[in-house]
Structures are given as C-alpha cells and as structure tokens.
Amino acid sequence: MLSKGLGVFAKGAGLLIILIFLFAVWRYYTTSGFGKDYPSGGRLTPAQKAMDITAYDFDIYPHPENQSLRITLRVDFRFPQNIPDTLLFDFIDGYDIVSLRFDQKPVTDYSYHNNRLSWRMPASAKSKRNHYIVIRYGGVPPRAKQAPWRGGFVWKTDRADSTWLTLACQGEGGKIWFPTKDTQTDKPDSLTLRITVPKPYMAPATGRLLAVDTLRDSLRYQWKSRYPVSTYGINFGVGRYTALRDTLHSKRPQTVPVIFYSLIGDTAKNRFLLKHLKQLTHVFEPLFGPYPWPDDKLAAMQTPYLGMEHQTLNAYGNRHHYRRIGGHTIDFLMLHELAHEWWGNFISTADWADFWLHEGFATYSEALYVEQVAGKEAYLDYMREKMHSIRNHAPIIAGKNLSTTEAYNGDVYNKGAAFLHSLRFVLGDSLFKNMLYHWATDSTTRGGKTVVTADFLKHVNRYTPAPQDSLFHFFLNTTRRLEFQVDSVTTNRYRVLVPGIRFPLPLQVGTSAGIQKLTIPPGGLIIASNGYPVIDPEDWYYKKETLYTWQK
Ligand SMILES: [Zn+2]
Secondary structure, eight states: OOOHHHHHHHHHHHHHHHHHHHHHHHHHHHSOOTTTTSOOBOOOOHHHHHOEEEEEEEEEEEETTTTEEEEEEEEEEEOSSOOOSEEEEEOOTTOEEEEEEETTEEOOSOEEETTEEEEEOOGGGTTOSEEEEEEEEEEOOOBOSBTTTBOEEEEEEOTTSOEEEEEEOTTTOGGGTSOBOOSTTOOOSEEEEEEEEETTOBOOBSSEEEEEEEOSSEEEEEEEEOSOOOGGGOOBOBBSEEEEEEEEEOSSSSEEEEEEEEEGGGHHHHHHHHHHHHHHHHHHHHHHOSOSOTTTOEEEEEOSSSEEOOTTSEEEOOTTOOEEETTEEEOHHHHHHHHTTTBTTTBEESSGGGTHHHHHHHHHHHHHHHHHHHOHHHHHHHHHHHHHTOOOSSOSSOOSSOBHHHHOOTHHHHHHHHHHHHHHHHHOHHHHHHHHHHHHHSGGGOTTOEEOHHHHHHHHHTSOSSOOHHHHHHHHSOOOOBOOEEEEEETTEEEEEOTTOOSOEEEEEEETTEEEEEEEOTTOEEEEOSSOOEESTTOOSOBOOOEEEOOO
C-alpha cells in the first residue's frame, strides 16, 4: 500500500504523465510533420542525377477488400550524359515485386531496401542511352495518416457504403506507390494510366480520358497526358462518381472540357463548384496566361480530405465552406488549388526549399481574385488578414536541397503572399502584373522545367531598373520585420527612417497633402506635413508598429 504522501505524489505524477501525453498528442497533430513518414526531395545521388525519366505507363488494379493495389508499370528513361554503374529508383519498402525486366531482360539480382530499388547496370546496356523497365508488383500502400499533410491512400466508403479511394502524396512523392525518381526536377514527358475497377465504379485520373473499356465485370479507364507532371501530381480516384461537365472557352483557340467528379449523392450541391471552377479560370487567365493543360481537362474531384493540387484533377474536400466577399460567393479551397495549376503544377520548384513559389503564389492569387471581383479595398483587407496570420518563427526559405518535411512551414503561404504583395507595391501595378503574367508564360519556365527563387529574382529584375536582391533576401531569407521611425524635426517637418535597411525602400506615406509613394534612402528622408505622417497606410508591408519620436 502506498503511503498517503506518496499516494498524492503518485496521483500528481499520474496527472503529469497524462498531461505530457496529451501535449505529445497535441504536438503530433499540430506540428507540421509534413510528409514526415517519407519525406520527398532533397539532394540527389549521382545515379539519380544521371537518369531522366521520360514516360510512365501504369496498369492499376485497386483491391478495396484488403486495401491493396496490383500494378504493372513501364518506366522509360534515358541517360543524357553519364551512364551510371547502378540503376536506382526510389520506391518505398514493403511491396511484393512479382517481376522486374530491364530492356526486356528479367532482373533478379536487384536490391530492394531502404526505400530504394537498385541493381547493377549490365555492361551490355552501357552503350545505349534509352532504356525502360517493366515492373509488376503489389501490396498495401501507406494509408494517409492525416491527408493531405501526412499523405498516402485514403480508403473510405461513401454514404451509400460504396468504396471511395483517393490519394494525396505531395509530402511523400510518388515513391510511396511506384518506382520513380523522388525529385521535383524530373517530370516525365508523357503519362498513361489504365485503371481497372468493378462496374459501375468510375476512376478519374490525371490527363485526358481516351477510352473506357467494358470488360466482363469491370471497367478499364484509360488516361493519357502529354504534359510534364510532378510525381505527386500523378493521381487517380475510385468511387461512385459522376462527371458534371461544362466547356471552357479558354484564351487559347481550342475549348477545354471542364469536369467536376462528384459522388453521385452530392451532385446537386456540386453543380455550383463546376460553375465556380470555370468562372475562376476566366478570372485567372488574363492575369496568369491561358490555362496550362488545354489538351487534357480542367477538373476537380470530390475527396474526403481538404484538398491538393493534382494536375488536371485537383482534390476538393472543402465541403462547400464558402465565403461571401463583395456580394460574391467564393470557395477559397477551390480557388487556391486552381491557382496551383499555374503556380506549382506548371511552374514548379526544383527544390522544396522554394515551397513559397507554389504556396505564396497560390495564396496571393486568392487576393488577386478578391480584387478582381470585389475591388481594391477588399484586396487590401484580404492581404491584411493574411499578414496577420504570419507566424515568422523561421525564414520561409530555410536552406538548399531541402526535403518537403524540412522545407514546409506555414509561412510559405501567408508570408510568401505578403512578399508578392510588397513586391507589387515596389514595382507598381502595371509592371508587377506584366511581370507576373510573363513568369507563367515565358519560355524559360515552360516545358516541365523547374525553377528556384533565384530564377524568379532574375525574372523580376528584368522588369525593374533597381535590382530587388536585397528585398528578396530580407523577406524570404530572414525573419526580420520592417521598422519605421518618424522623428519630428521642426514644425511640420519629419524625418522618416527605416532603421537597419541599407537599400532604398519605396514607401507609402500619408501626409496632410495626401498619400504619396516615396523612396526612403538608407539615411532617411525629411518630409513636410501638417501633422504626423502615417506610414504605409494601405499596409503594403509586413512590419512592426511605427515608432514616433518627438523633437529633442
Ligand atoms: Zn497550396
């Protein structure tokens, strides 16, 4: 029996243990941990660098009864320069490999562990640059722990108890379900997916639907895309879907099919989303250029998880949580994922360290949309809201050659958007809009090429006489916040200073003469005003409170 004192202590210790446990659970779910079970990206090995994957061709058989997949996959690739001694694919452990062929010949001496599949390059194959593998495998793919942040496959049943299978793996990359090169920098030039499902299930996927073959008890959906796509962008779903359809008269000569894959029971509610998707695209095209995938489709698919930018098949699980701004009904999840078709899917980062090039741009696109439909004041308010949510615990670019898990930080959204907002002020509206449009449409960013922040800086500097290197560094690579100081010098004369900033900074200042855009040199600027000037009245910068001092 415990002594009383010890009993109280034990109770206290028990409570403490429970509290620690609850805290650990809370931390587990609230820290990003993005993709942390299988982080994607990072530095490539020489064997990976040497390989350029040109095509994936999948035959997929989902088995909901045991939540497994059976897949036959052909991967075409080439070695543009060096031919390595080892063939190496990223592919997580745990699948049963039934057979593996390399250029038609069976491979038996492969090694498959540590999430890698590799074997020695046969001497006879070293004279050729183009190769392929055909691999047959099966198994239970990782289930998403908290899609889309900790991703994988999501096996559910819908309200009618039918199978509902979806996938989200941005943080993990395609390697969680197929052999690949786990990097943003290698997109295939073509993609084929054949998905066989029992009748009457539907299997929406990336690309354009070529055919639906009727087999005995099943249907085979054949999808094809000739556009480059990130490995996490390769996606499919299986469910009792129906395709709600419309047509986009895009800025291009051709029309684009617009589709919302809705669960059959939810079509009435989802019709608005189909209309919304098309209308959002009409607003984005003049700002960012024509919709990037006209040969495939413009589509979203209902998912049980919140959302994800899957090229030509965005995941939508926002459950119709709309906001009304300026008399307009807006689904910000739909809007955000659509913006990623330009920022993320078309213009993709080479390195996850530059995550903000996806998320900052998509978040800023939300504000641009608000401005288009509800005006400048609504835009400024929306950006104030975003800046208010910045945590600023770490720079949004935290290094180089980072994995998804290392790079992900909530500020890549809001601080990334805030930076673009400030950049717009610095450049002025018309230069900024021109710059943004061409970032999406210039040839340097086309054809599956991936980019880093330095490419964006180079692009921006083409549009402005003053190089913006210092501004980029300040907002993206540090957690410093702008500080403004206003000193009263003499009657109606004030010095505006930006302490610690060694570059001229454009700044909006409200004086008795009205609002002006001034450039504050590193030593400060004396301005006249009948009364204290107001610094950055429209909030173009993420900043600290202005410090006002009296004349000494
Ligand atoms: Zn996003």
